Amino acid sequence: xxxxxHGHYTTAPRQLDDYRNKQVANCDCGDHSPLPRPVISDDxxxxxxxxxxxxxxxxxxxxxxxxxxxxxxxxxxxGNEQTSREWSTVCNDLIHRICALYxxxxxxxxxxxxxxxxxxxxxxxxxERCVNELGxxxxxLNPDPTGGKWADPPLHDKDWWYPLYEKMVELxxxxxxxxxxxxxxHFHATATHYINGDTTAFVQFMTSKVFEDxxxxxxxxxxxxxAVPYHWGRYRGIAQDxxxxxxxxxxxxxxxxxxxxxxxxxxxxxxxxxxxxxxxxASEIVGAVRGIDPDTGFYxxxxxxxxxxxxxxxxxxxxxxxxxxxxxxxxxxxx
Amino acid sequence: xxxxxHGHYTTAPRQLDDYRNKQVANCDCGDHSPLPRPVISDDxxxxxxxxxxxxxxxxxxxxxxxxxxxxxxxxxxxGNEQTSREWSTVCNDLIHRICALYxxxxxxxxxxxxxxxxxxxxxxxxxERCVNELGxxxxxLNPDPTGGKWADPPLHDKDWWYPLYEKMVELxxxxxxxxxxxxxxHFHATATHYINGDTTAFVQFMTSKVFEDxxxxxxxxxxxxxAVPYHWGRYRGIAQDxxxxxxxxxxxxxxxxxxxxxxxxxxxxxxxxxxxxxxxxASEIVGAVRGIDPDTGFYxxxxxxxxxxxxxxxxxxxxxxxxxxxxxxxxxxxx
Numbered sequence: 117x118x119x120x121x122h123g124h125y126t127t128a129p130r131q132l133d134d135y136r137n138k139q140v141a142n143c144d145c146g147d148h149s150p151l152p153r154p155v156i157s158d159d160x161x162x163x164x165x166x167x168x169x170x171x172x173x174x175x176x177x178x179x180x181x182x183x184x185x186x187x188x189x190x191x192x193x194x195g196n197e198q199t200s201r202e203w204s205t206v207c208n209d210l211i212h213r214i215c216a217l218y219x220x221x222x223x224x225x226x227x228x229x230x231x232x233x234x235x236x237x238x239x240x241x242x243x244e245r246c247v248n249e250l251g252x253x254x255x256x257l258n259p260d261p262t263g264g265k266w267a268d269p270p271l272h273d274k275d276w277w278y279p280l281y282e283k284m285v286e287l288x289x290x291x292x293x294x295x296x297x298x299x300x301x302h303f304h305a306t307a308t309h310y311i312n313g314d315t316t317a318f319v320q321f322m323t324s325k326v327f328e329d330x331x332x333x334x335x336x337x338x339x340x341x342x343a344v345p346y347h348w349g350r351y352r353g354i355a356q357d358x359x360x361x362x363x364x365x366x367x368x369x370x371x372x373x374x375x376x377x378x379x380x381x382x383x384x385x386x387x388x389x390x391x392x393x394x395x396x397x398a399s400e401i402v403g404a405v406r407g408i409d410p411d412t413g414f415y416x417x418x419x420x421x422x423x424x425x426x427x428x429x430x431x432x433x434x435x436x437x438x439x440x441x442x443x444x445x446x447x448x449x450x451x
Numbered sequence: 452x453x454x455x456x457h458g459h460y461t462t463a464p465r466q467l468d469d470y471r472n473k474q475v476a477n478c479d480c481g482d483h484s485p486l487p488r489p490v491i492s493d494d495x496x497x498x499x500x501x502x503x504x505x506x507x508x509x510x511x512x513x514x515x516x517x518x519x520x521x522x523x524x525x526x527x528x529x530g531n532e533q534t535s536r537e538w539s540t541v542c543n544d545l546i547h548r549i550c551a552l553y554x555x556x557x558x559x560x561x562x563x564x565x566x567x568x569x570x571x572x573x574x575x576x577x578x579e580r581c582v583n584e585l586g587x588x589x590x591x592l593n594p595d596p597t598g599g600k601w602a603d604p605p606l607h608d609k610d611w612w613y614p615l616y617e618k619m620v621e622l623x624x625x626x627x628x629x630x631x632x633x634x635x636x637h638f639h640a641t642a643t644h645y646i647n648g649d650t651t652a653f654v655q656f657m658t659s660k661v662f663e664d665x666x667x668x669x670x671x672x673x674x675x676x677x678a679v680p681y682h683w684g685r686y687r688g689i690a691q692d693x694x695x696x697x698x699x700x701x702x703x704x705x706x707x708x709x710x711x712x713x714x715x716x717x718x719x720x721x722x723x724x725x726x727x728x729x730x731x732x733a734s735e736i737v738g739a740v741r742g743i744d745p746d747t748g749f750y751x752x753x754x755x756x757x758x759x760x761x762x763x764x765x766x767x768x769x770x771x772x773x774x775x776x777x778x779x780x781x782x783x784x785x786x
Binding site: 259260264265266269270300301302303304306307308311312315316319320322323339340342343345346347348349350351352353354356357377378379380381382384385388389404405406407409410416417 | 594595599600601604605635636637638639641642643646647650651654655657658674675677678680681682683684685686687688689691692712713714715716717719720723724739740741742744745751752
């Protein structure tokens with residue numbers, strides 16, 4: 117069994133983009149009234165997946181993808197609370213339909229209707245709907261709904277974030293930390309903002325009391341944990357200088373890293389530095405990097421190949437990475 | 452010969468902090484008038500170094516440190532253009548005195564008097580003074596003088612940054628990319644902002660025409676290049692998806708990474724992924740991480756030890772990292 121914990125629906129029919137483009141254009145003109153939902157047939161959904169995610173699952177031998185709306189499309193910095201809620205509902209409902217069409221291949225994770233300046237308690241209703249009514253097993257949490265401005269409160273702000281954490285604990289669902297697009301010209305979305313977002317979230321957890329206050333809360337930090345495993349010594353040293361407990365005690369009951377690192381030396385480091393219990397297999401298909409590595413002849417994002425090639429880890433530990441840890445972190449997963 | 456390309460004067464006598472604290476407090480009250488310069492004797496300078504940087508040089512066998520003012524102290528986001536110029540002059544003059552006291556141990560790199568909302572042409576005079584009059588061999592360039600708000604133009608903005616690049620080329624000096632403190636609660640300075648700043652700058656160079664426009668311009672990206680070497684496959688793949696030349700052709704004539712990565716697996720990856728011609732030895736003493744790693748019994752920042760332990764690189768390539776590349780990148784270095 118191989119579970120890919122990080123897939124986005126990046127290949128939706130154009131009606132979805134048309135809806136969103138119109139919504140954002142209206143918002144830019146101050147018009148936030150609801151729009152008719154995009155009409156997409158089951159055949160169109162099937163076609164968008166058969167050629168892409170399902171083909172890749174078959175080719176690479178992945179059994180199940182934990183599937184969520186397109187990350188860069190969440191665009192929490194666009195529109196307002198109401199339009200974000202409508203957009204999230206549309207996207208999450210599509211994921212639900214896909215999971216119903218292909219229950220063996222996909223299980224859902226939802227987008228939250230975050231919006232700049234709006235505390236997270238406004239997202240609880242959509243999270244509950246997705247988990248209790250649609251059978252989703254987690255959510256994506258954007259640590260910067262201001263789109264690269266980093267202007268809302270950090271992840272340890274109690275008034276802002278704790279209502280969401282309470283609901284996550286109550287529902288027993290984890291969150292993947294995942295920024296969306298960037299409206300800051302300093303930050304390329306997939307090259308900079310994604311990686312910086314991962315690193316930023318990790319340090320906010322490491323230097324705060326979030327896991328003291330919520331001992332069972334679980335976060336997946338994608339893209340191999342941003343810069344964190346490469347700088348694991350730096351973070352161990354900074355934690356020590358700050359008088360904190362050892363880094364592993366501080367975060368490894370609650371923080372997990374995915375394997376979206378697109379070359380062999382990066383995966384080698386990840387599997388060497390981070391305990392196998394804290395790594396979840398992922399490739400982010402169809403995602404940030406779509407080409408073939410001319411040095412290897414294989415897709416950059418074919419991360420299973422890199423893990424298979426690691427000789428210093430035995431099959432038992434690799435099985436944790438490929439499936440066991442996902443079952444543990446996503447407690448509602450029945451697979 | 453071992454050259455450490457990344458050392459900051461983090462151990463200055465308290466008069467320096469007193470001066471700066473008073474300057475910032477005055478600025479907060481709207482008073483930007485000049486203050487009397489701090490009075491620090493040669494003996495005080497010697498004492499602050501003998502117990503710290505010079506002791507560490509002796510203990511670890513480093514011959515020469517490329518030395519600059521305390522990075523987190525630059526605080527470009529505090530005060531205004533005038534106070535930043537005065538503060539930079541005070542700091543750079545101290546570095547100059549240190550280099551004169553210990554010409555075999557230190558060579559100077561300057562802090563630039565950057566200030567939010569002020570284009571870089573205002574820094575040229577201080578750069579020229581430091582290079583032509585004080586014998587400095589480079590500068591530290593803050594890609595975010597707004598202190599974690601990332602609100603000034605990115606590094607490829609021609610009006611903002613190109614006058615500085617022209618002057619750097621004319622003087623034949625490189626810049627180390629180095630953010631300073633953070634006034635954004637999202638970003639811990641040394642754990643988050645430093646690493647994110649490195650990654651951000653790299654992608655801005657990779658996705659822009661800066662090196663087409665300035666083929667001889669050279670930047671050192673510290674802290675092992677932020678997240679970049681760990682995600683080298685991602686960056687190769689994104690460059691390819693963007694239709695850019697191969698990443699190595701795109702940046703490796705102009706971008707160099709230091710070795711401030713504080714554990715063995717990180718250094719192993721850096722030396723495996725990045726060509727030896729593009730790596731400069733550094734430890735950032737006395738810097739961001741000051742403790743002893745309980746797993747090894749040695750200082751986290753004793754990076755020479757990690758490089759010595761790499762068995763897959765021969766002595767010729769290690770000599771480039773320890774000295775040869777520094778001589779090439781810092782063309783004015785006479786050592």
